[in-house]
Amino acid sequence: MNSENNNTILKAEQLSIGYKTKKADTIIASKINFELIKGQLIGLVGGNGIGKSTLLRTLIKLQPALSGSVLLNGQPLENISNLELAKQLSIVLTEPLSSKNLRVSELVALGRHPYTNWIGNTTKNDKTIISNAIDLVNITTLKDKWCYELSDGQLQKVMLARALAQDTDIIILDEPTTHLDMYHKAYILKLLQKLTKETGKTILFSSHEIDLAIQLCDHMIVMTDDKVIYNTPCNLISNGVFDTLFPKDLIAFDNSTGSFRVNK
């Protein structure tokens, strides 16, 4: 690696993603290249079924890449043990929690698992990190509530606090804005932006909120039918990438406002 790439946290090189079966590989997307830089907010956008989740699952080592490589802090993902990975990468998924019979503070504390002893006792240091994480996402008032009492938006913030408590270089979120109202969508994404600035963490999220992502992200990964493009939102707009995102019969991208308009 070159010295200029010292700030690269996560790197994909000629990555192909998809599913392996005995008969044949189903390739969902290929030739994916990007370098996620420290302290940046990166949005992953693309239509339904284009493979956003598959890409994220590959990046968080839930499924193997078909070819190419993913480097986390310069190390190939497959060489990193689960425990080591847990200290470098944390996740927020769309899947519901198995149990909501936990207090918010307990749930956030689970983020310290990779660092705690065999029975999971938290030290003073762990507790400081946990309360910092709770402060960072403004859920101090929710601390003693039960998770089953929370709204979707609140739960999303709690899950984010848990990922923060894991104290990793990068946080990956799968559609953090689904099921949220317009205000909370903006709130969560704005919060993510604030976190990248304040903590220096890299945050990658997938979303359908293209307008918001364009306004808030430092870089974006755009998945279209035939390729995956990584660039800054400005360059993506001027290259006309968003025009190719969807079929043109219904909506069109307006370069001047940076948002989609319904054809009348």
Add this chain to the structure above:
Amino acid sequence: MYIPLKSIFNSLFGTIENSTWEVIVTDYRLPKAITAILVGSGLGISGLLMQTLFRNPLAGPFVLGISSGASLGVALVILGSGLFGSLLATALISKWSIVIASSLGSFLVLLAVLAVSSKVRDTMAILIIGLMFGSITAAVVSVLSYFSSAEQLQQYIFWGFGSLSNLSWAELTLFFGIYLLGIILSIASIKGLNGLLLGDHYAKSLGLNLKQSRLVLILATSLIAGTITAFAGPIAFIGLAIPHLTRQIFKTSNHKILLPAVFLFGALVMLVCDSIAQLPGSDYTLPINAITALVGAPVVIWLLVRQRKMMF
């Protein structure tokens, strides 16, 4: 038989005043009480492990098919003994043969479940496969009972009632040894169990080795539930209900609190059920399996109705 409380303590701590009473207390009642503690706490803990592992409030040692495996083993020995001829039959149906058959049965089902769980990723599928094992067992048992004599059937049914008594100190020692091994594995899994509360993917992202944790949890359960079924028969209800009751009472899913709480609560409930089954003051003993459900099921229903929701 009625023995005054004072005499019970005297027998336990060595002052002999009535040798018959002493024998009854030290060789029958004390082992029985210890068995009740082991059975209650063990079934409760194995139920807790299964419910967390399978993320399903219905899970328990029975649903996983471990107990069905044990039943099948016992059914083969008792009901199938006719096939080996009457000469062998008497030799086969000793207490130890039942213990061995039921351990072997639950162990084989465990092996099958383990083999399946390494192939199938979905924990729900494993649960259903466990249920299918149960159905197969039930079918085989009914085929066997169709060809069995009334006497053999009665013996099998009596085993099915469950029993905490008749364990010698030697049997109890073996029982305790295996039970302890299972408990140690469970305690070592506390952290992993808490991670599993978030779901498999989150647990993995917290650095948990999923495959290994699953294996340890299934192993612990089958050790505990397998030996319990072997020595005390298939005791229903406790494994399913105790974890729920404990969650309702302690209002948490944190296993650091739940595991010891389930241990105590399971032991307590089993001792109470045993006392009721004993019908104090009378010479009758009711089947323990009936008492656990008769006493426990209404309690669970009452708690759920009161709380209006199942906490998991």
